[in-house]
Amino acid sequence: MIEGGATLDLELLRTFEVVAQCGSLAAAAEIRHRTLSAISMQIKRLETELESRLFERGPRGVTLTPSGELLQREARELLRVHDTLVSRFNGERLSGRVRLGIPEDYARELLDDTLPQFMARYPGVLLDVTTDTSGRLARALKRQQVDLAIVLDGAEGLAHGETLWHPEPVWAAPSYGALHLDPVLPLAVHPVECPYRQLAIDALETAHRPWRALFTSTSIHAVEKAIEAGMAIGVIDRERLTTAMRALGEADDMPALRQCTARLHFARAIEATSRSAVEALATLLRERLHGRGPWQTDSLSERHGNGRGAKANGSRRPGQ
Structure with missing residues (x-):
């Protein structure tokens, strides 16, 4: 006591x-x-x-x-x-510059807690954060434009990497209507070099389902809005489902999506003055994201009041 x-x-x-x-x-x-x-x-x-x-x-x-x-x-x-x-x-005796790349889909969750904690813990480190598709982040790594990045697998030219968590991509449809029964499936997707876009296309072409990209945007929020508004169907992480969406599966005649992995990758060469700071951020990312990803124990609906998260949709959180 x-x-x-x-x-x-x-x-x-x-x-x-x-x-x-x-x-x-x-x-x-x-x-x-x-x-x-x-x-x-x-x-x-x-x-x-x-x-x-x-x-x-x-x-x-x-x-x-x-x-x-x-x-x-x-x-x-x-x-x-x-x-x-x-x-x-x-200052934990750390200085230097750390250039981090993260998929736009997970930026909000990482900005809520993990990255502010890193900045508070290491005030002497200059942190630069870039959000983009996994394909473009992979290219930025190869060009030495970022020091480390979280990338979903399927990005061309990247091998190995440290496994952080396994996202759960699902077909997301508006909560009303039956777009999935359309002869040509209307999709809301990111541009090329997005693993989720490729997951959707691979699944549909394997199933010989005609499709068209009705709505294309680099913004996950715009893609989600197009789904909620009843314009199209998309592939998003299950944790991003809102009360205005519903998940579709094989029972709805939608083809199964292959699973993917979120991995931490380092650039081939990192400035000597920044190596310790880069590793410090990598350590924090491992602690925060290992197994369950950026989704915190408290649901997004509880933190933001917007109906998001597993509790709002009756789904199981990854890692539980």
């Missing part, structure tokens, strides 16, 4: 935060470079000190209890304040 004058070990809170993000003790052990038993003991110690059960254990991993959800909100802010205070005095 925490009594007056007692303190919580920040390392326990950091372990708790990583477990909460990953939804898995084993994944947290890999990220924290500790054994599984050490991670388990840290969580048990924290639960003992707080006299509260923080996680429910299950066959697919762990999920936060109501007490755990409360602690996560408070712990995240405490760690942010702590890291900001420390960095103001020593």
Whole structure:
């Protein structure tokens, strides 16, 4: 029990935060470079000190209890304040410039928490962020225009990379109507070099389904609006479904979509003065995104009130 004058070990809170993000003790052990038993003991110690059960254990991993959800909100802010205070005095001794590329579809979620935390923790680092399609980000990596990037697989010319999470692409249709029954399927898609566009085209051509790109935009929000307005069908991450959309599947005579992977890639050459800063951002991205992607434990609908997220659509979150 925490009594007056007692303190919580920040390392326990950091372990708790990583477990909460990953939804898995084993994944947290890999990220924290500790054994599984050490991670388990840290969580048990924290639960003992707080006299509260923080996680429910299950066959697919762990999920936060109501007490755990409360602690996560408070712990995240405490760690942010702590890291900001420390960095103001020593800046974690990091400087340099980090050029990060991220798919536009995930920019909002990363800007909500992860990237502001990096800037607060390392105020001496200049962060440049570019959003684009995965294909263009892959080209930017090869041209040394970014230092690291999150890229969905299928981008030409990129191999290997560190697996971060497995997106769940789905056919998204307006919540009303039956566009999927049209003789020529109207699509809302990104331009070429977008893996989700290619997923849609590959699936339709394999199934010999005629299609046309009715609406094309580099903006995920514009694509989503075209779907919500009843103009077209698109392929988006399941977590982006809104109450104005519905997911279609094989029961609706839509062809199955192959799965894909989001990976972290580094440029072949990184300025020596920036290598430590680049690795620091990569470490934070691994902690935040491993297994579950940019979708935080609290649903998007709870944070933004816009009906998005798994809870609004009855879907299961990745990694749970």
